[in-house]
Amino acid sequence: MAKTAVAKILLALGASLMLAGAxxxxxxxxxxxxxxxxxxxxxxxxxxxxxxxxxYKLAMDRDxxxxxxxxxxxxxxxxxxxxxxxxxxxGPIPVxxxxxxxxxxxxxxxxxxxxxxxxxxxxxxxxxxxxxxxPDARVVFIELERGDSSGFISVTDTPIWTIALxxxxxxxxxxxxxxxxxxxxxxx
Amino acid sequence: MSTRTELHYAFALAAxxxxxxxxxxxxxxxxxxxxAPAALKAAFAxxxxxxVNVLSFGFGEHYAQALVQNAxxxxxxxxxxxxxxxxxxxxxxxxxxxxxxxxxxxxxxLDLDAGARALAQAxxxxxxxxxxxxxxxxxxxxxxxxxxxxxxxxxxxxxxDAMLQIVWAPDGTSPKAQELHDGGWRKVDVAKLLAxxxxxxxxxxxxxxxxxxxxxxxxxxxxxxxxxxxxxxxEVGAPLGFKHIGIxxxxxxxxxxxxxxxxxxxxxxxxxxxxxxLWREDDTIPFDCNKPFAAGDFPLAQLPDLVADAxxxxxxxxxxxxxxxxxxxxxxxxxxxxxxxxEDERGYGNVEYDERGRLVSAQxx
Numbered sequence: 001m002a003k004t005a006v007a008k009i010l011l012a013l014g015a016s017l018m019l020a021g022a023x024x025x026x027x028x029x030x031x032x033x034x035x036x037x038x039x040x041x042x043x044x045x046x047x048x049x050x051x052x053x054x055x056y057k058l059a060m061d062r063d064x065x066x067x068x069x070x071x072x073x074x075x076x077x078x079x080x081x082x083x084x085x086x087x088x089x090x091g092p093i094p095v096x097x098x099x100x101x102x103x104x105x106x107x108x109x110x111x112x113x114x115x116x117x118x119x120x121x122x123x124x125x126x127x128x129x130x131x132x133x134x135p136d137a138r139v140v141f142i143e144l145e146r147g148d149s150s151g152f153i154s155v156t157d158t159p160i161w162t163i164a165l166x167x168x169x170x171x172x173x174x175x176x177x178x179x180x181x182x183x184x185x186x187x188x
Numbered sequence: 189m190s191t192r193t194e195l196h197y198a199f200a201l202a203a204x205x206x207x208x209x210x211x212x213x214x215x216x217x218x219x220x221x222x223x224a225p226a227a228l229k230a231a232f233a234x235x236x237x238x239x240v241n242v243l244s245f246g247f248g249e250h251y252a253q254a255l256v257q258n259a260x261x262x263x264x265x266x267x268x269x270x271x272x273x274x275x276x277x278x279x280x281x282x283x284x285x286x287x288x289x290x291x292x293x294x295x296x297x298l299d300l301d302a303g304a305r306a307l308a309q310a311x312x313x314x315x316x317x318x319x320x321x322x323x324x325x326x327x328x329x330x331x332x333x334x335x336x337x338x339x340x341x342x343x344x345x346x347x348x349d350a351m352l353q354i355v356w357a358p359d360g361t362s363p364k365a366q367e368l369h370d371g372g373w374r375k376v377d378v379a380k381l382l383a384x385x386x387x388x389x390x391x392x393x394x395x396x397x398x399x400x401x402x403x404x405x406x407x408x409x410x411x412x413x414x415x416x417x418x419x420x421x422x423e424v425g426a427p428l429g430f431k432h433i434g435i436x437x438x439x440x441x442x443x444x445x446x447x448x449x450x451x452x453x454x455x456x457x458x459x460x461x462x463x464x465x466l467w468r469e470d471d472t473i474p475f476d477c478n479k480p481f482a483a484g485d486f487p488l489a490q491l492p493d494l495v496a497d498a499x500x501x502x503x504x505x506x507x508x509x510x511x512x513x514x515x516x517x518x519x520x521x522x523x524x525x526x527x528x529x530x531e532d533e534r535g536y537g538n539v540e541y542d543e544r545g546r547l548v549s550a551q552x553x
Contacts, residue, residue: 077504078534094533100552168281169264188285 033125033139034064038118041066041084048089049073049082054110056095057145062138069095071110077103109146111159111178116144120180121161128163128174131185137165137172214275221272222249222307225300228270233295235268235276241292247303248324255282255328257292289333293358302360303327303338309363309382310340310354316384319344319352327358347391352376398423402461409435409460410510412492416440416458417483423464424456429480430524435513445472445480477521486515486524487545498528498539501550508532518542 046053049070056069056079066084072092077100080092101109121142129135147160160183161176172187215231218224225247232254240256243265251271256279258264265287266279307325314321319342329336337355344350351368365376365386380386400423407416413435421428426447434441440458446469455467472478487494491513499508508530518525523543530537536553 096533097535098553100535166283169283171283171285188283 032136033062035122036060036064036066036084037087038066040087041068041089042113044084044089045070045082045091048091053113055113055116055144056106056110058116058143060139060142062140071106076106079106109148111144111146115178116159117178117180120176124161124174124176124180125163127176127180127182128165128172131174131182132165132170132172132187134165134167134170134172137167137170140164140166140171214277216275217252217270217272219273220249221247221252221270222304225304228252229298229300231270231276232268236266236279236295240266240295242295242298242327243287243290243292244326244328245298245300245303246324246326247300247307251324255287256295257287257290259294289329291329291333291336293327293336297358298327299359302356302358305360306338306340306354306356306363309356310342313354313365313381314342317342317352317381317386318346318388319350330355344388347388349391350388352381352386352388354378354381398466400464402459402463405462407458407460407462408437409440409458410437410492410495410513413440414483414488414491416462416464417442417488419462420456420458420464424454427482429482431478431480431516433515435515436511441467445478450478450480477517479517479521481517481524486526486543487541490545491526494526494541494545495528498550499530501539501547502530502537502552504552505530505532505535505537508537511536518548 042053045068050073052073054071054073056071057067058069059067061067064086068082068084069079070082072078072080079095079097081095082089082091083093084090125139125142129137141162141164143162143164144159145162146158148157159178161178161180162173163176164171164173166172170188172185174185175183177183215234217231218227221228232252236256239259241259242254242256244253244255246253249272252269254268256266256268258266263284265282265284267282268276268279270276303325307322310322310325313319322340322342325338325340327336327338330339335355337357338360339356340354342352342354349368352365353367353373354363354365356363363378365378365381366373367376367386368374376386400419409416413433417428420442424444424447428442429445429447429450431443431445431453432441433443438460442456442458443453444456446452446454451472452469453472454469457465457467459465495510495513498510499505502508509532511529511531513529514527515524516527517523518540525543525548526541526545528539528541530539537551538553539550540548542548
């Protein structure tokens with residue numbers, strides 16, 4: 001893919017990724033999550049697969065490793081995983097399903113990368129801690145996926161960010177929509 | 189030694205001293221807790237240091253453990269442990285979500301004398317009836333969050349299946365006993381138990397599984413099973429009435445209705461070295477399809493070809509491998525069909541042939 005095209009896509013992603021990148025590796029007091037450098041990850045990814053990037057699922061673990069499932073645009077019935085571990089990208093790794101979704105279900109399930117507002121994430125994490133009443137809770141995982149039961153349409157048919165946190169006394173998770181609005185709070 | 193290194197040592201020593209001071213300040217568990225339950229309770233009370241409720245308390249001579257709830261903050265749970273003669277460690281937080289049952293008593297009502305009496309009674313009952321000596325008793329609720337009290341579980345070396353439970357009220361009164369029997373609980377008279385008249389039942393003799401040694405020839409059952417079915421039929425001594433045949437590369441599993449009792453099913457396994465083993469025998473399941481089929485009712489001779497051909501039936505899975513094969517009656521007790529499961533790096537596929545080897549369906553799962 002031409003460099004200009006990559007630049008356009010990154011520009012389209014906007015300042016969002018800059019902020020996400022800015023918090024990469026940050027260890028701010030009370031927010032002990034080392035954000036992955038999403039700018040670097042997506043830049044490397046787009047250089048390899050081109051645009052558009054259609055996200056089946058994005059998951060960040062406690063250690064800041066990222067697992068991104070995307071629809072293969074050359075073979076839209078297939079989903080590949082791309083992993084990012086502190087600067088190193090690996091993929092495509094074929095995703096194996098117990099029951100493979102149809103192309104229609106996949107087309108419905110995926111989320112355009114450009115619609116994901118990454119800079120909201122630090123604020124969403126802060127909100128999650130507040131909503132759970134756990135200011136020092138640690139990130140267990142942060143995930144984004146459409147809530148349609150992996151390709152099968154359901155009542156929660158929107159992209160949902162899930163931030164799962166834990167502390168010595170409690171586990172909890174808060175769900176947000178793409179605009180960062182709280183959808184659900186679940187504390188044990 | 190440099191000044192900086194000396195400083196590091198000094199800091200480390202100071203930290204260790206601080207730990208020692210902390211441990212020295214901690215209450216110490218009595219050396220013989222069962223003989224000094226009041227002292228053990230006092231040590232727990234001092235270590236906890238604030239009003240709590242007790243959800244469970246494990247009590248024996250070697251170890252005691254408490255799960256408590258902060259009386260002022262019902263969402264806070266902590267675990268404390270005591271080892272005889274050792275200072276009690278600070279409590280460890282327990283996640284609220286891991287506490288399934290919240291039946292409790294106030295710490296003030298915790299009666300460790302009663303626990304010690306219950307343990308002594310449990311040990312007497314165990315000795316009188318052939319059970320192993322229990323290590324401890326536990327105050328708490330059962331798995332269904334009922335029946336809060338002191339609880340002892342007795343097991344036996346002579347019978348792995350034997351289990352007897354005695355439960356006392358938190359004050360050590362009203363003992364009740366029940367034993368595991370046929371998958372359920374059966375009441376046992378405590379008076380008889382204490383008198384030694386409720387002996388542990390001897391273990392039922394277990395028949396050695398019937399086995400036939402292999403012939404040493406390595407098999408891949410996906411390439412044919414007819415010879416091994418003939419060997420199995422010779423072993424059974426009657427024509428095989430199949431319920432289910434399962435095939436993978438290294439194992440052939442055959443469920444056959446017993447010729448003497450069609451309400452029993454034997455499961456035979458054939459290993460890839462040809463060894464035949466009777467693995468299990470079960471009753472048939474009511475309303476299941478219990479109509480046997482014979483070797484002539486499905487395409488036995490064609491089976492290797494059907495298996496080899498299956499991957500080509502699903503073009504989007506050109507690299508698929510055969511995972512396993514099964515033969516059983518289709519639908520609602522219809523004719524026996526052949527079901528072949530395929531697998532590649534992205535998922536699974538299923539190919540079905542009918543009783544004459546004709547393709548019924550081939551699709552990605």
